[in-house]
Amino acid sequence: MAIKYPNGVNPARHTPAGNPQLSTTPSTAKRGMTLESELNQSNQYYVTTGQAVIYKKPTPIxxxxxxxxxxxxxxxxxxxxxxxxxxxxxxxxxxxxxxxDAKETQHLTSFPLKNFHKHQIDHFRRCLKQAGICFAIIRFTKLHQTYLYPAALLIKAWDAQANGARKSIPLSTIQQDGFVIPNRLAPPLDYLVAVDQYLATINLGGSHEVK
Amino acid sequence: MAIKYPNGVNPARHTPAGNPQLSTTPSTAKRGMTLESELNQSNQYYVTTGQAVIYKKPTPIxxxxxxxxxxxxxxxxxxxxxxxxxxxxxxxxxxxxxxxDAKETQHLTSFPLKNFHKHQIDHFRRCLKQAGICFAIIRFTKLHQTYLYPAALLIKAWDAQANGARKSIPLSTIQQDGFVIPNRLAPPLDYLVAVDQYLATINLGGSHEVK
Structure with a gap:
């Protein structure tokens, strides 16, 4: 699944579509929207409606x-x-x-861990230690399903893989431990719904922390 | 003070010195360090020592x-x-x-508000509404003094200016309502000290919120 762009950077991410201020109009056919484009539109929607202030960081040059x-x-x-x-x-x-971070996979039954880089996992570890709310947004493109998956569980799978365990997370595990992100008209990807559900499990004493 | 770079972007910000991973070595003479370089080194120090996870965003291209x-x-x-x-x-x-955000001024007795752009002030407003901890780091270059100044007070001065009040914040006001940031060897600019002091005033019921 991993497309080898030079330096690991996808040139498509630098098009105007990657800029919330230049994002495609609502008339754009939803089917053709990338995960990143949906996230940028959703973030713009959240900022406009005062629900959250979240941005994609520019690619460093x-x-x-x-x-x-x-x-x-x-x-x-x-x-x-x-x-x-x-x-x-x-x-x-x-x-x-x-x-x-947001990742797409064409796989049907599992999410390959190689979609993540070590520096991203390390960043998650550091942010979790500062009590940040960290997660992956994982889309199974062919299934039209998108999930919030807590970073602590991702890190667990990542570390297990280093010790010889499987190199992917089964879809069934993601469905069980993750949170469905609904597709809507506005915002196109209402991930704060999943964030709220995740936060509720943490408040109920769910232990997603990484020691 | 405002230097007119094309598009309002300072090209010096794109040099390797702007990249924490390529930042100047500790042997660099402190006197020659820019505010941004000191902040990047401090952020790197905080990440390394596990005190905080804070980064400068890349300039969008x-x-x-x-x-x-x-x-x-x-x-x-x-x-x-x-x-x-x-x-x-x-x-x-x-x-x-x-x-x-971090700003330097050559002025001796006040900080000109034109150092800030409207979109930055608007961003502060939005983040404050989400209960973020927002502030400016203001350096009086010639005085060798650096302060944390709460965004809510900055916004207040900004709005007053729009209604005809003065177009700068007096140094004495910044000294009274802001928090001194100490210069050290490591980190070069220990701004978390000032953040702690600021957080303490908020916890004591100081009202820096913007309605």
Whole structure:
């Protein structure tokens, strides 16, 4: 499933569609929307309606050459993609720090752990220690199903894999321990519903913390 | 004080010094360090020591042309700086969402409000409504003094200015209502000390909220 983009960066992420302010209009056929586009529209919806303040972080770029033509905008003439040190999304929701990454898989019965990079897992570990609310948003593209899966459980599977366990998380496990994210008209991906359900389990004493 | 970079973006922010992973070594003379460089080193120190997870967001870039040479990294050939929708820094500290921006001024007796853009102030408003901990880090370069100044007070001054009040915040006000940030060897700018003091005033019932 993992498409090998140079430097691990998907060029499609840099199109205007990746910018909430330039996002596609609501008339765009839902079927063609990427997970990232749906998330950006949802985040914009949440900001506009005052429900949360969450953004996708820009992809870090290493600038090499920048021209400054007179009376017009600076032009980047040579630059390279850098690997981010963090996950892609973070923000604040009702006093909570939210931190997550979004992944799609074409698989039908499990989510391959190789969709995550070690630096993302390490970032989750650090944020969890600071009592952040951390999770993955996992879409099974062919099944049209999207789940919130707590980072603590993802880390558990990641560490088990390093000790020889399976290199993927079964869909059944994600369905059991994760939270369904509903698709709607607005926001297209109402993940705060799943966040609320997840927070409720934590408040009930569910132990998703990582020691 | 406001230097007019194309698109309002300071090209110096894109140098390796702006990347925590490539930041200058501790042997660098402190005197030559910029506020941003000190913050990046401090954030790296906080992440390493497990005290907090805070990063500067990359500057958003609008890609126009990207080459993909075989067997080597993608090269950005044409791109433009975009204006960020948020402040530069955010992250998590002991369960709290922290959000701030850093500004330097050469002024001796006041901080000009024009150092802030409306979109940054609006972002602060939204984050405060979500109970985020929001502030400005303001450095009086010539005085070698740096302060944490609560966003709610900044917003108050900003709104008053729109109604005809003064277009700057007096240093004396910042000294009275803000919190001194100490310069150290490591971290170079120990702003969590000031955050702790600020949080203590909030817990004591100080009303820095914006209605």
């Amino acid at each position: 290493q600038l090499v050459k920048v021209d400054y033509p007179k009376r017009s905008a600076a032009v980047v003439k040579e630059a390279y993609f850098r690997r981010p040190s963090t996950t892609d999304y973070n923000g604040v929701y009702r006093g909570k720090y939210l931190d997550f | 609008q890609l126009v042309k990207v080459d993909y040479p075989k067997r080597s990294a993608a090269v950005v050939k044409e791109a433009y700086f975009r204006r960020p929708s948020t402040t530069d820094y955010n992250g998590v500290y002991r369960g709290k969402y922290l959000d701030f």
